[in-house]
Amino acid sequence: MAEVRAEMTANVWKVLVAQGDTVADGDTLVILESMKMEIPVIAEGGGTVSAVAVAEGDVVQEDDLIATVD
Amino acid sequence: MPNSLLNSLLVANRGEIARRIIRTANRLGIRTVAVYSEADADLPFVAEADEAIEIGPPQPADSYLNASAILTAAAQAGVAAIHPGYGFLSENADFAQAVEDAGLIWVGPAPESMRAMGDKIAARNLMSTAGVPVALGTPEPVPDVFQALGEAQRIGYPVMVKAAAGGGGIGMSAAHNDDELKAAFETARSRAERFFADPSILLEKYVPVARHVEVQILGLADGRIVALGERDCSVQRRHQKVAEEAPSPAVTGALREQLLGAAIKAGEAVNYRNAGTVEFLLDTASGELSFLEMNTRLQVEHPVTEMVTGLDLVEEQLRIASGLAPTFDPDKLPPPSGHSIEMRIYAEDPKRFLPGPGAITDWVEPTGEGVRVDSGYAPNTTVTPFYDPLLAKLIVHGKDRSEALDRARKAVREFAVAGPKNNLEFFTELLDNADFVSGAYDCKIVDRMRAKQP
Missing domain, CATH: 3.30.1490.20 (ATP-grasp fold, A domain)
Structure with missing residues (x-):
């Protein structure tokens, strides 16, 4: 199981995956926005998305859980 | 109001540029009004204005881009003029028009000039007709x-x-x-x-090997356009500037004449008034210039021009907006004196340049001869994710480029920031990079520096 966490304080701009989706290594799961920049959050390994912890418009802090990929 | 400087000013911006504008206005005895979002209540620019009005929630669309909230604040405070700074509404011609329609002075060009330059395609066509080189x-x-x-x-x-x-x-x-x-x-x-x-x-x-050079112009109250020399802004990451210098190490004699002449033509083509910047690409192989765009406002990197000309560009802006002559003789522009370098201290990591907001726990600005810091923050303030990552601009001046580089290295060492991420380490690297030190660099310098990383 791989937990994907936020690298910085940011707003959640787009959630591109849903629970149950199959993703490959390097796929973009979520796009964050911080300080006028889009920051893609990438899967660091393939698998099935078992949970998405954020919704579009949320504010995340550094180290907050974004998604879990099994 | 003939022949007198405007007496009150609302600054429709935040952070370092709001603070910088307020500083000049305070020095000139102009009453200043800051507007701020809920996220910025504790920042220095709010405290340093004579009056401050909260205009909305943190999201820019609800605050610094909210034209009606800003106009309401201006009416409430009874100001004579609005200075937009850079970014946000500064290049929004409809906002400029609304400011003038409300009977206020817009510290900037006429809305028609902004429109003419706002659309890059129309601007390219217009510049081409005016005889400005266009790719x-x-x-x-x-x-x-x-x-x-x-x-x-x-x-x-x-x-x-x-x-x-x-x-x-x-x-x-x-x-x-x-x-x-x-x-x-x-x-x-x-x-x-x-x-x-x-x-x-x-x-x-697309010109693969190029430098970004730009010219500071002023459209004076009497309609004349003057060019206050060039800046080199070739140190960029993601096509965004991180360090600038004046004069450009790549511009000499005949090329400077051509560059400044083209910028004046550009300004004349749109009857430009107030401070503006005409940006060009310089093909380093052929030496050819091509018009990129014109920024119809004060530029982030304006301080390097101030350091080599000795002028206060915000003061000139306020004088022009008041219908007054500039502080200098337009027929006898002083030659640039010495060399200046600006470094944009961003809340981002020095390797990948990803943003890292956070609360500032330590903040020590360098001081000394030829060192200027335009900052938007102070100890115990917080850098939020809502706005651009600029923490401060570190500007140095020296009698020549070599002295400016030495002063820059020392100032970078003395600058201390803790809490948010910062890119000071990037500047340590840049100031020792052989291409940057020699002056023979181009817009890919940062990509090249990062390609060498393991």
Whole structure:
């Protein structure tokens, strides 16, 4: 199981995956926005998305859980 | 009000630039009014203005981009004028018009001049007619990928794909073949819609090895245009500037004459008034210049021009907006004195340049001869994720480039920031980079520095 966490304080701009989706290594799961920049959050390994912890418009802090990929 | 300086000013911006404008206005005895979002209540610019009015929640659309909230604040405070700074509403011609319609002075160009330069395609066409050098490109918006491919054939690869209404490098990318163009076109169009609410796309001949040079102009109250020398802004990451210098190490004699002359022509073509910047690409191989765009406002990097001219550009802006003559004799412009370098201290990591907001726990600004810091923050303030990552501008001046480099190295060492991420380490590296030190660098210098990383 791989937990994907936020690298910085940011707003959640787009959630591109849903629970149950199959993703490959390097796929973009979520796009964050911080300080006028889009920051893609990438899967660091393939698998099935078992949970998405954020919704579009949320504010995340550094180290907050974004998604879990099994 | 003939022959007197405006007496009160609302600054429709935040952070370092709001603070910098307020500093000059305070010195000139002008009453200052800051507007701020809920996120910025504790920042220095709010405390340093004579009066401060909260205009909305943190999101820029609800505060610093909220024209009606700003106009309401201006009416409430009874100010004579509005200074927009840079970014936010500074290049919004409708806002400038609304300010003038409300009977207030807009510290900037006429709305028509802003419109003429705001659309990059129209601006390119206009500049071409005015005799300003322009790169080969599309004279009309490119509606779809199919036409983009045809235009690229005509112009010849590589081409640069840009949002016509854009700025700040957003949505911009180079394409070397049809496949890259298809991808670049889609990216540019989605970014253009999202950031600028205008999907118009422009293709332009791409110059692979180039420097970004720009000219500071002032459109005086009597209608004359003067050029206050150039700045070199070739140190960029993601097509966004991180360090600038004046004068440009690549511009001498005849080229400077050509560059400044082209900038004056550009200003004259739109009856430009107040401070503006005409940006050019300099092809380092051929020495050819081509017009990029004109920024119809005060520029982030204006301090390097101030350091070598001895002028206060905000003061000149306020005088022009009041209908007054400048502080200097336009017929006897002083030659630039010495050399100045600006470093943008960003809340981002020095390797990948990803933003890292946070609470500031330690903040020590360098001081000393030839050192200036324009900062937006102070100890115990917080850098939030809502706005651009600029923490401060570190500006140095020396009698020549070598002294400016020495002062920059020392000042970077003495600058201490803890809490948010910061890119000070990047500048330590830049100031020892052989190409930067020699002055013989181009817009790819940062990419090259990072390509060497393990």
